[in-house]
Amino acid sequence: MYDVIIIGKGPAGMSAALYTVRSNLTTLIIGRNDSRLLKADKIDNYFGFTETISGKQLLASGEQQVKRLGAEIIEDEVISVEKDDYFNVVTSNGRFTSKALLLATGQANKVIRIENLVKFEGKGVSYCSTCDGFFYNNLRVGVLGNKDYAVHEALELLTYTKNITIYTNGKKLELSSKYEGDAGQFRLETRQISKLDGTDFLQRLHFSDGTSEELDGLFVAYESASSADFARKMGIVTDGNTIVTDGNQQTNLEGLFAAGDCASSFRQISIAVGQGAAAGKAISDYVKSL
Numbered sequence: 001m002y003d004v005i006i007i008g009k010g011p012a013g014m015s016a017a018l019y020t021v022r023s024n025l026t027t028l029i030i031g032r033n034d035s036r037l038l039k040a041d042k043i044d045n046y047f048g049f050t051e052t053i054s055g056k057q058l059l060a061s062g063e064q065q066v067k068r069l070g071a072e073i074i075e076d077e078v079i080s081v082e083k084d085d086y087f088n089v090v091t092s093n094g095r096f097t098s099k100a101l102l103l104a105t106g107q108a109n110k111v112i113r114i115e116n117l118v119k120f121e122g123k124g125v126s127y128c129s130t131c132d133g134f135f136y137n138n139l140r141v142g143v144l145g146n147k148d149y150a151v152h153e154a155l156e157l158l159t160y161t162k163n164i165t166i167y168t169n170g171k172k173l174e175l176s177s178k179y180e181g182d183a184g185q186f187r188l189e190t191r192q193i194s195k196l197d198g199t200d201f202l203q204r205l206h207f208s209d210g211t212s213e214e215l216d217g218l219f220v221a222y223e224s225a226s227s228a229d230f231a232r233k234m235g236i237v238t239d240g241n242t243i244v245t246d247g248n249q250q251t252n253l254e255g256l257f258a259a260g261d262c263a264s265s266f267r268q269i270s271i272a273v274g275q276g277a278a279a280g281k282a283i284s285d286y287v288k289s290l
Contacts, residue, residue, distance in 0.1 A: 001097050002028045003287045005089050007078050007227070008104035010035045011269050012260025012276035014062040016102050017071045019280025025287055027071045028096060030078055030089065032224070035059060036106065037269070046269050058269070077176075078105075079152045081230045087255065092148050092176040099290060100255045100283045103227040104276065107241060107261040112144070112222055114169070115195040120218075124202025127220050128232040129156040136160055136217045142205070143186075144193075145221035146171040149229075151179040153221040154186050167218075169193050170208075227262035248282035249275055257283055 004020050006013045009031030020027045037043075037055030044052050067073060080090040087101040117125060126132040129143075138161050143154045146168040154164050166173075166183070170192030175183055195206040196218070206212040221229075228241040236251045236258075237244040242265060243251060243258040250257050259275035261267045 001086070001099070002026045003098065004028070004100045004102065004283050005030065005087065005096055005098040006102045006104055007031065007081070007089065007230075008102075008106060008260065008262075009063065009073060010037065010059070010104060010106055010260060010272065011062065012106075012272040012279070013102065013104035014059075014066050014071075015273040015276030016104065016257075016259060016280035016283065017066040018069065019277060020283055021066065021070045023280075023284035023288075025284060027066075028098070029066065029071055029073045030076055030091060030096070031073070031105075032075060032077055034224075043269070077148060077224050078230075079148050079225060081234065083234065083253070083256070090152075092178055099287050100257070102249075102279055102283060103230060103243065103256070103258040103262055104260045104272075104279075105227040105262055107226070107267065112169070112220070114193050117196055117220075120196050120198065120202045123200065124198065124216065125196070125218050125220065127229065129153045129219050129221075130233045132217075132219075133157050133160045139163065139216040140214065141165075141217040141219065142167050142189075142215050143219045143221050144169060145223070146173050147223060148176055148179045149223070149225045150221040151175060151183050151186075153219055155182055157219065158185070165189050165215075167193060167205075169222075227258060231258070247278075249279035250282060250286075255286060 003025035006029045009029050017027050040055030042052045076091040082088045087098045089096045140163045142165045143150050144167050165187040168190045192208040194208045197204045204212050204214045231243050243263045245263050249259045257279045259279040260272035
């Protein structure tokens, strides 16, 4: 049991950790090396550097700093977040529990080029199996994705229907050992999808080879789960893909905080660091009040 788990090891997550570890809270940071900052060769608009610094250098320095102060960092993919008495975070390789949770994964950058995907959102296209799975009892559903997250969502949908297909949209299925065996329970379709079709609701999808098949619902679990994906499943208020927080970066769910690009429309390092600091202080106060 950790005092706090931080999902995301970018500027917001590591900034928050500086405050939680210095408040003697056991702090676990879970993240992947996929921050957009890694692609930033030159950063000149962040306070305190006399010379240009790269995003890679900035992240490496931040990681060394939080480790020196006592934070634990695990490189892993978070698949699911649940809450009962405490927060339960499921990754590709384990399960972790905490009293408080910070979402700081940045903003999702999922580019899905399928015609009419947006058109059928809420009309057969869903981003939350927990929210909408009930409406597809014994119907034909698909999960769009090619990684652990997709298989996890398909497993959740088994509660409602056995007729489930995982559509990789032309990509190779990339699973950890934890989910390789589970994938065999589902029909797998690797062809690229060109278009979704229907009248008022989704009725079929078309492949790039000119063929098509009927489908009642498509659940999007593309690439890795984002903060917005976790928020939707937990009933957290969002504004589009931005998580709504108060002045202390707390969401409408007690003990759950969000900071950085996932909670701001102004995506700057300085904003992420500032929100992370505010969240870290608020989390420390919250955990100590329990």
